[in-house]
Amino acid sequence: MIELKNTTKYFRIGFFGIKKNAVENLSLTVEAGKVTGFFGPNGAGKSTTIKMIVGLVHPSNGIIKINGYDSMDYKARLNLGYLPENPSFPRGLKGIEIISYYSKLLNKKIDKNEIYDALKLAGIFYAKDIHAHKYSKGMTQRLALAISILGDPEILIFDEPLSGLDPIGRKEFKDIIFKLKERRKTIFFSSHVLADSKELCDKIAVLVNGRLIKNEGITAIEKEAEGYTEAKLNSSKNHERTPDTTKPEQDKDYRLIAEYNTPLEVYLYDLMRKNKKN
Amino acid sequence: MKKILYSTMYSFKEIKNSKIFYSFLIFALILISGSYFVSQTSFISQGRIMVDFSIFAITIFNIFIGIFIGSSIVYDDIEKKSIFLSITRPVKRTEYLIGRFLGLTAAIIFSTVIMMLIFYFVLLIMHKYVIPLKPFAGQPTIYSLPQPLIxxxxxxxxxxxxxxxxxxxxxxxxxxxxxxxxxxxxxxxxNVSSKMNDLVRPVKKIIGGKIVIVHQANHALTNIVHIIYAILPNFSIFNISSEAAYKIFISAGTVFYRIVYGLSYMVLLFIISSLIFTRKDIS
Incomplete structure (x- = not known):
């Protein structure tokens, strides 16, 4: 289980080192065995939050605990797998050499078969003997995924796992997440793609401008979204037409609803838009 | 401990495969092999010219490896984000840093050994500066490098x-x-601090049975040079190319003192680096 209590992270910017909050007083609990989606627009503070959880960035204030250990303590990462956004590997080393090295950094003994299983699950087994700098973006992402699931960790944290992947890659990656979900792993992933929300998540957290504006179960949030979209559609129908918007199709809300596939997407989009400072 | 060892091996492999390391190594090898042609420009002391030239090439290219790979080994890892997967494993940041540093140390040892081997073969072909050793009667002669060169x-x-x-x-x-x-x-x-320190010392002469200061540099300048000399490491003590060229034996005490001097500075610098790295936000 991951617990964040009143976590704040500020960075000092400019010549005078003016404080700028990236994450503000964030309290969040990622429940064990569930998939939690962490949504928000670009620059909302999702990656910073994830980096604080995995111990890359020190929180300025507040507490972050993973299975009872402080996030900066290496013991917090004993049962944790992390897939960073846009991972990369050094030149001149083969996929198998890289994953073998990472397997030795774990506190468990990992045999060859376990390494092969992780590579097979991530769909990169076929390229294990190719130098990693020759990999495509999707292949690099898969190798990083194989590394993150190595040793069968209980908690998996994925930072924008689907970004930059083609539709086939996205589908395959989602399937892997489904498989991990079936194994009752605690998965916490960030995304700004709203379409990922419904099919993958048990719980949704929305972060805008470093502040948590929503943190609920998928059923509750879906119900809320349906009511919200319905109200929006009705208002769109009853909207007084101007010469510019003579048909409902020309109305802003109507277009928004038509653009997204589900009421949940419309609701999340509007939630982010309304809370985002320009 | 095991994690440090694996990290060292991985870093060594990574450096060994890097283009910059290869480039420096190849350049140095060309220069060492070319020392023969340089020595031909002189009629006398050809061996000394070869030793001087080759030691210079080995030193400068290893220093380049130290500077350029040392400044990029962790920096590039952070920039390219490849560090993200390493330190999010159950590894302490200090362990990671020790592993990276020892990997670089191994690469420097590796490059020095390769360069010295090529240098040894050049000397062996030229039959200069190699000492014949006959461990047992009737056995073939083995040629060794003189002690100051080692x-x-x-x-x-x-x-x-x-x-x-x-x-x-x-x-x-x-x-x-x-x-x-x-x-x-x-x-x-x-490299120049010890010479500078000597230069600002007062020049004394014995005039009429008394020691008289005949020249004294500006006090402020003298103090600055003394402070620099005291704080910054003195690299010139590691340069014994003249002793090597003239085959002057280096005493065990001198070797020991200089090794301890270098290691103490290194440990101090590493502790400071480790303290900075542990507190650093990696984003």
């Missing part, structure tokens, strides 16, 4: 690793380019 190789390793520790420290607080520039400056000042 000690010089050891000092080159210590000096280059020392420089790498300086570069690593700078790379944690500034950019890669600035870290390289600062390290070059430290190396340059460290």
């Amino acid at each position: 000690i010089q190789a050891l000092f080159i390793i210590i000096e280059s690793v020392f420089i790498a520790a300086v570069a690593l420290l700078f790379s944690l607080i500034t950019s890669k380019a600035l870290a390289s520039i600062f390290t070059i400056l430290v190396f340059f000042i460290g």
